Amino acid sequence: MPSHSAAPRTLYDKLWDAHVVVPETVEAPALLYVDLHLVHEVTSPQAFAELERRGLPVRRPDRTVGTTDHSTPTSPRGRDGSYRYANEATRRQVALFSANCQRHGIEAFGMGAPDRGIVHVVAPEIGLTRPGMTIVCGDSHTSTHGAFGALAFGIGTSEVAQVLATQCLLQRKARTMAVTIDGPPGPGVTAKDIILHVIGVVGTHGGVGHVIEYRGETVRALDMEQRMTLCNMSIEAGARSGMIAADATTLAWIANTPRGPKGRELEACAAEWAQWRSDEGAMFDVEVHIDARDIRPTLTWGTHPGTALAVDASVPVATSDEDQQALAYMGLESGRSLLGTPIDVAFVGSCTNGRLGDLREVARILRGRRVAKHVRMLVVPGSEAVKRAAEIEGIDRVVRAAGAEWREPGCSMCIAMNGDLAQPGQLVVSTSNRNFEGRQGPGARTVLASPSTAAWSAVCGVLSDPRQWAAAGDPA
Numbered sequence: 087m088p089s090h091s092a093a094p095r096t097l098y099d100k101l102w103d104a105h106v107v108v109p110e111t112v113e114a115p116a117l118l119y120v121d122l123h124l125v126h127e128v129t130s131p132q133a134f135a136e137l138e139r140r141g142l143p144v145r146r147p148d149r150t151v152g153t154t155d156h157s158t159p160t161s162p163r164g165r166d167g168s169y170r171y172a173n174e175a176t177r178r179q180v181a182l183f184s185a186n187c188q189r190h191g192i193e194a195f196g197m198g199a200p201d202r203g204i205v206h207v208v209a210p211e212i213g214l215t216r217p218g219m220t221i222v223c224g225d226s227h228t229s230t231h232g233a234f235g236a237l238a239f240g241i242g243t244s245e246v247a248q249v250l251a252t253q254c255l256l257q258r259k260a261r262t263m264a265v266t267i268d269g270p271p272g273p274g275v276t277a278k279d280i281i282l283h284v285i286g287v288v289g290t291h292g293g294v295g296h297v298i299e300y301r302g303e304t305v306r307a308l309d310m311e312q313r314m315t316l317c318n319m320s321i322e323a324g325a326r327s328g329m330i331a332a333d334a335t336t337l338a339w340i341a342n343t344p345r346g347p348k349g350r351e352l353e354a355c356a357a358e359w360a361q362w363r364s365d366e367g368a369m370f371d372v373e374v375h376i377d378a379r380d381i382r383p384t385l386t387w388g389t390h391p392g393t394a395l396a397v398d399a400s401v402p403v404a405t406s407d408e409d410q411q412a413l414a415y416m417g418l419e420s421g422r423s424l425l426g427t428p429i430d431v432a433f434v435g436s437c438t439n440g441r442l443g444d445l446r447e448v449a450r451i452l453r454g455r456r457v458a459k460h461v462r463m464l465v466v467p468g469s470e471a472v473k474r475a476a477e478i479e480g481i482d483r484v485v486r487a488a489g490a491e492w493r494e495p496g497c498s499m500c501i502a503m504n505g506d507l508a509q510p511g512q513l514v515v516s517t518s519n520r521n522f523e524g525r526q527g528p529g530a531r532t533v534l535a536s537p538s539t540a541a542w543s544a545v546c547g548v549l550s551d552p553r554q555w556a557a558a559g560d561p562a
């Protein structure tokens with residue numbers, strides 16, 4: 087039960103207090119109860135093997151849900167409906183995952199399942215992710231689910247085994263950081279630009295040891311998809327997790343999901359969920375204030391997400407060996423704007439920007455236009471549900487008519503382990519979340535950006551300012 091101390095508590099404190107089974111001491115971390123454990127094919131095989139070795143069952147299969155996403159092919163299926171795996175290893179990994187889940191009575195979305203998709207897209211969209219929960223997954227971007235007023239974070243493979251066996255996790259309490267964003271964002275600024283800007287301010291190590299709560303009027307005005315984009319990349323600022331208080335927007339989203347509570351149950355949930363916010367006057371260990379008016383469409387110039395740069399600013403002077411190396415890898419120069427840099431690939435997708443709103447943004451720009459001849463553009467829905475919804479709106483047709491590829495759901499070129507990868511030296515403008523060396527293929531160069539920036543750059547063939555798109559108007 088939650089402890090009812092008189093002192094105002096942060097959202098994180100409340101979530102923590104409500105889930106502690108054994109409090110932490112100097113010698114030992116706390117034991118935390120896990121409400122929802124998400125599993126995928128990459129970080130679960132050794133965990134299942136560990137259970138096997140010890141002859142342990144899964145403690146709560148009913149609180150464990152699996153999906154396949156990282157290793158799954160996104161190329162169009164064969165005529166017989168078959169999937170073309172990149173190699174035998176990925177095919178085996180996906181098959182082993184389904185077998186493991188089946189053996190332990192875990193619901194899992196394998197190939198062809200209508201709910202399959204990227205784990206951080208699927209759980210919120212079917213209504214599994216809810217305020218007040220602790221959610222873990224062997225995946226760093228589990229922070230995404232914090233957008234619903236939940237404590238959600240990634241765990242390692244040995245911890246996956248721990249949670250499978252006990253439904254609990256050993257954890258040390260984190261410090262808290264409030265990132266308050268106020269004011270109307272400038273033209274062309276999306277949630278992706280906001281979070282890239284935030285990481286630029288906080289730095290890739292600034293959040294280490296902390297849980298970030300995003301607050302302020304700008305955050306309150308974001309829809310759930312945009313809030314997920316924000317929380318998703320908290321990990322890129324080094325933070326353990328990101329979270330946003332539950333409110334009417336959260337409730338409306340969950341009410342609309344297939345497995346969300348309905349009617350009376352929803353009313354009861356609404357009353358219960360109102361508590362998942364920081365109390366007035368709650369103290370954070372670190373406070374960061376950001377004026378959204380200062381944010382312009384933002385992308386990255388280097389090889390970590392902290393190298394955020396306003397689209398029309400110049401690449402900074404390299405002050406360290408690391409920066410120099412990043413510039414050399416990226417083939418970029420200090421003092422020059424990124425605008426006009428030729429691109430080879432545009433990738434739209436991932437757990438950061440592979441939701442319906444992102445694809446709509448892309449379709450608005452591509453409608454009646456063509457992707458530049460020398461550019462390969464991939465549009466990859468984050469889930470089967472996103473794909474279906476987009477196709478009902480005709481987004482697939484707009485994408486294809488523009489000369490871009492409309493693909494099957496999955497992590498795709500966010501992580502080059504499923505057959506989708508860029509060639510050495512190619513420059514990719516990418517809506518994903520990581521840009522380190524080789525992330526999108528050996529020698530491939532990644533510029534992180536919003537879906538609008540990626541789409542407009544694909545049309546122009548060079549890194550371009552999405553605000554120009556608005557000025558260009560509709561094509562004749």
Ligand SMILES: CC(C)[C@H](C(=O)O)[C@@H](O)C(=O)O
Pocket residue numbers: 128129156224225226227240501
């Ligand atoms: C495969 C998985 C362990 C990894 C993660 O934890 O983030 C992946 O999702 C990624 O984005 O690099």
Ligand code: SF4
Pocket residue numbers: 155156204205225227436437438496497500501518519
């Ligand atoms: S889309 Fe990318 S970041 Fe998200 S889970 Fe997949 S590989 Fe990780």
